[in-house]
Amino acid sequence: MNFVHPHFAEPRWFWLAVLGPVVVAALQGYSAWARRKQLARIAAPHFVEELTRTHSPARRAAKNGLLLLAVAGIGLALARPQWGEVEQTGQSLGQDIVFLLDCSRSMLAADVTPNRLQRAKLAIMDFVQRYGHGRFGLVAFAGQAFLPCPLTFDYSAFEDALMACDDKTIPILGTDVGVALNEGFRAMEKGAREKVLVLLTDGEELLGTLQDPKEESGVAVARALASRGVVIFTVGVGTPAGAEIQIFDEHGKPMLLRDDRGEVVRSRLDEETLRSIAISTRGAYYPLGQLGEGLGKVRLAMGSLPPAAGATPTRKLGVDRFHWPVAAVLVLLVAESLIGTRRRQLEPFSSS
Numbered sequence: 001m002n003f004v005h006p007h008f009a010e011p012r013w014f015w016l017a018v019l020g021p022v023v024v025a026a027l028q029g030y031s032a033w034a035r036r037k038q039l040a041r042i043a044a045p046h047f048v049e050e051l052t053r054t055h056s057p058a059r060r061a062a063k064n065g066l067l068l069l070a071v072a073g074i075g076l077a078l079a080r081p082q083w084g085e086v087e088q089t090g091q092s093l094g095q096d097i098v099f100l101l102d103c104s105r106s107m108l109a110a111d112v113t114p115n116r117l118q119r120a121k122l123a124i125m126d127f128v129q130r131y132g133h134g135r136f137g138l139v140a141f142a143g144q145a146f147l148p149c150p151l152t153f154d155y156s157a158f159e160d161a162l163m164a165c166d167d168k169t170i171p172i173l174g175t176d177v178g179v180a181l182n183e184g185f186r187a188m189e190k191g192a193r194e195k196v197l198v199l200l201t202d203g204e205e206l207l208g209t210l211q212d213p214k215e216e217s218g219v220a221v222a223r224a225l226a227s228r229g230v231v232i233f234t235v236g237v238g239t240p241a242g243a244e245i246q247i248f249d250e251h252g253k254p255m256l257l258r259d260d261r262g263e264v265v266r267s268r269l270d271e272e273t274l275r276s277i278a279i280s281t282r283g284a285y286y287p288l289g290q291l292g293e294g295l296g297k298v299r300l301a302m303g304s305l306p307p308a309a310g311a312t313p314t315r316k317l318g319v320d321r322f323h324w325p326v327a328a329v330l331v332l333l334v335a336e337s338l339i340g341t342r343r344r345q346l347e348p349f350s351s352s
Helices: 011-042 045-051 057-078 116-131 155-164 177-187 218-226 271-279 293-302 323-338
Strands: 081-088 097-102 136-141 145-152 195-201 230-236 246-248 254-256 285-287 315-320
Touching: 011 057, 057 323, 097 116, 097 177, 116 155, 116 195, 116 293, 136 155, 136 177, 145 155, 145 177, 177 195, 177 218, 177 271, 195 271, 195 293, 218 230, 218 271, 230 271, 230 293, 271 285, 285 293
Parallel strands: 097 136, 097 195, 195 230, 230 285
Antiparallel strands: 081 315, 136 145, 246 254
């Protein structure tokens, strides 16, 4: 048995090991005095001597001593004696990942089945179910961005928030990647851990500089976030060839989205912009693919990030040995109950 570094984990219980026997001894003394006083009231001294002739003071003292030791043992057990050491290997808490999901109308294009938005949602859900080991957060964006699910270990809540996102989640039309990146950064914990954002979009920025000259493009925001320790993985949803965008009118009938000139809008995947965003933050770009395999490649790429992010250090812990005083207390109590307080008397020998 390893006796390295003996100590008590809860030393405040020593008071019971010290004061407990003192209190019990005082009660035992008072009990003996009360018994003598009661006998003196009911019988004369020579009758008291006859009545107590078989009483054994030694046996009584042994019983009292065992009880005192049992009380002290209870105090020692509660103080949690420990000796020996065991190493607790550091456990990875997993990566904190915030997904940025494009919910703009261009994500309704059906160049991947059933459409870009649904394929991205299914890929995220598959990623969480397969590789879920840390916290996940979700930012939905179009012309603006908001946080439907902050970082959480509750994967059911995350999936509920994810499946609730659609093209009507953001009332402001367009696609502003810069706003999404800033919202994703605000959703991360401000600490030393690696900050990972996963952007799923077709890459078409249809807001930003077109509507407000003060708004920054996604590439510019990504460069600013890179200096603050953010790593962005971009996942392109759709195909370079693109597809028409099917929407529904107020009567629920399907129709193709048209621009101000009445021409059918065709949305195409902008891989160049997404690649630039990823490279500027030491991340990587991957196309999502028809089956969502792009997120699997993101997971492999995350393996190159520093392993210290989200890991707890190795610790040496004492080994609890309280079961030894507990076992001693049980033995003492059993022994105390088996000891009587009267002497054995030999019966007089008689012969016929």
